[in-house]
Amino acid sequence: MKNPFFSSLADFAQGRDERRFTIEEVTRYFLSCTEALNPSMNVCLSINSNAVNRARQLDARLARNGAESPFYGYPVMLKDNLEMEGVPTTCASKILSGYVSRRTSTAVSRLLSRGVVVLGKTNLDEFAMGSSTENSAFGPTRNPWNPARVPGGSSGGSAAAVAAGLAPLSLGSDTGGSIRQPAAFCGVLGVKPTYGRISRAGLVAFSSSLDQIGPFAGTASDALEALVAMSGKDPLDMTTADRDPSEMHADFRVTEVDGLRVGIPEELFGEGLDPSIRDRLRELRDSLSGSGSREVPITLPHSRYGINVYYLLATSEASSNLSRFDGVRYGFRAKNPADLRAMYEETRDQGFGDEVKRRILLGTFALSAGYQEAFYRKARKVQSLIRRDFLQAFEGCDLILTPTSPTPPFAFGEKTGDPLSMYLSDVYTITANLAGLPALSVPVGVDFQGLPVGAHLIGPPWSEGRLLKVADRIAEFYPMPLPEVHAGHLPGHRDGGLR
Numbered sequence: 254m255k256n257p258f259f260s261s262l263a264d265f266a267q268g269r270d271e272r273r274f275t276i277e278e279v280t281r282y283f284l285s286c287t288e289a290l291n292p293s294m295n296v297c298l299s300i301n302s303n304a305v306n307r308a309r310q311l312d313a314r315l316a317r318n319g320a321e322s323p324f325y326g327y328p329v330m331l332k333d334n335l336e337m338e339g340v341p342t343t344c345a346s347k348i349l350s351g352y353v354s355r356r357t358s359t360a361v362s363r364l365l366s367r368g369v370v371v372l373g374k375t376n377l378d379e380f381a382m383g384s385s386t387e388n389s390a391f392g393p394t395r396n397p398w399n400p401a402r403v404p405g406g407s408s409g410g411s412a413a414a415v416a417a418g419l420a421p422l423s424l425g426s427d428t429g430g431s432i433r434q435p436a437a438f439c440g441v442l443g444v445k446p447t448y449g450r451i452s453r454a455g456l457v458a459f460s461s462s463l464d465q466i467g468p469f470a471g472t473a474s475d476a477l478e479a480l481v482a483m484s485g486k487d488p489l490d491m492t493t494a495d496r497d498p499s500e501m502h503a504d505f506r507v508t509e510v511d512g513l514r515v516g517i518p519e520e521l522f523g524e525g526l527d528p529s530i531r532d533r534l535r536e537l538r539d540s541l542s543g544s545g546s547r548e549v550p551i552t553l554p555h556s557r558y559g560i561n562v563y564y565l566l567a568t569s570e571a572s573s574n575l576s577r578f579d580g581v582r583y584g585f586r587a588k589n590p591a592d593l594r595a596m597y598e599e600t601r602d603q604g605f606g607d608e609v610k611r612r613i614l615l616g617t618f619a620l621s622a623g624y625q626e627a628f629y630r631k632a633r634k635v636q637s638l639i640r641r642d643f644l645q646a647f648e649g650c651d652l653i654l655t656p657t658s659p660t661p662p663f664a665f666g667e668k669t670g671d672p673l674s675m676y677l678s679d680v681y682t683i684t685a686n687l688a689g690l691p692a693l694s695v696p697v698g699v700d701f702q703g704l705p706v707g708a709h710l711i712g713p714p715w716s717e718g719r720l721l722k723v724a725d726r727i728a729e730f731y732p733m734p735l736p737e738v739h740a741g742h743l744p745g746h747r748d749g750g751l752r
């Protein structure tokens with residue numbers, strides 16, 4: 254997270270309280286870096302025009318009252334499917350053009366109440382459907398490690414923002430891997446919490462039973478603080494659990510790698526895994542064992558149905574969730590339709606991109622009378638078997654280690670012609686959503702092409718604190734170099750800011 258001001262959230266809070274910098278200075282620095290890099294990288298879809306103003310107000314209040322939270326003044330970027338009142342939300346879709354949010358998502362308002370400064374909204378695959386950010390109606394984001402490669406998806410903009418030093422923290426959403434896979438592709442830490450940990454209110458729904466909001470951060474303790482700040486029961490989302498967020502602090506403190514039982518599903522380290530990723534994971538396994546952890550062979554026999562189950566359930570829910578975009582309530586409406594039916598049809602035809610249409614068609618089919626029993630209900634049954642496999646495995650291990658992605662970041666266009674090969678990007682991540690489990694991706698160095706590799710940790714329900722502590726130790730083994738495109742390489746970048 255190299256920047257001229259601070260190296261972590263805790264360091265930021267100290268620097269702010271010692272008046273080493275002002276919040277306005279920090280805000281202006283990150284905005285100017287974004288201004289410099291966004292034309293080529295396409296990380297942000299919009300910049301928050303009120304950011305500097307808010308920073309000034311926070312500075313003024315700081316002078317009077319001091320700061321109650323480490324987040325007071327901290328810069329953050331939001332995936333553009335998270336609502337913030339008065340700010341456009343596009344979901345990278347033409348169908349939401351012109352839509353300005355009338356509410357703020359609970360996760361974001363919990364951060365705002367602690368004083369964060371929202372810098373802008375980041376690019377994504379349209380409605381979070383994709384693994385490369387190529388499905389954005391506003392063009393793809395580039396990978397800071399190699400701008401000819403994709404940043405992963407669907408939260409590609411949020412991952413690239415942290416990787417390129419445009420924000421120390423960003424939020425994404427993860428339905429089948431959309432935080433973890435781009436985190437791996439961009440060499441940053443990304444966390445998908447336990448289902449129900451963080452409210453989904455104000456997150457534009459893709460597949461409501463799988464979606465979770467989570468952070469991208471430079472360090473495990475920053476991600477931990479962000480999770481704690483956003484978590485907890487919310488009357489606006491009845492699937493949120495009534496759990497004390499501070500349990501994550503406690504788990505983070507007590508977890509030791511020494512003595513940890515690491516479950517290894519050997520079947521997931523075999524065929525289809527890129528050899529350079531297998532090598533990095535091999536090294537990691539040796540380092541963990543060297544630190545006193547013990548490998549436990551486990552098996553997740555139903556995981557091989559994960560992709561099939563996911564694409565039935567997620568498309569079914571999406572077909573229903575996306576019915577609200579009808580040209581009446583939100584954003585875009587087709588011009589001069591002949592009648593009401595034509596207005597719906599033309600709005601949706603012109604407003605949605607190809608992948609979104611493909612999903613709506615698949616989901617409508619899977620839910621249609623006559624096929625529901627054969628597809629949707631069967632998928633729900635296999636989903637419970639997938640979850641049962643995990644819970645059984647966790648009787649003998651504390652967490653499970655897999656690769657995050659089967660391949661390194663791929664080139665633009667490499668998979669867009671073949672949806673199935675794109676869908677396979679999420680083989681390792683999808684099952685954690687289906688089972689509702691917390692999981693994260695942590696960088697484990699770069700491959701021979703200089704592209705980042707991620708390790709994927711999955712834990713039992715509510716074990717985020719433990720996972721993050723292990724990620725924190727792993728990060729010590731792998732100091733990451735700066736990517737090719739980074740704010741720190743900008744001309745005029747000096748200690749103390751851009752000149």
Ligand code: GLN
Pocket residue numbers: 381382383384406407426427428429430431432459567679
């Ligand atoms: N890549 C998966 C998909 O296309 C997962 C997306 C997500 O997690 N939002 O659906």
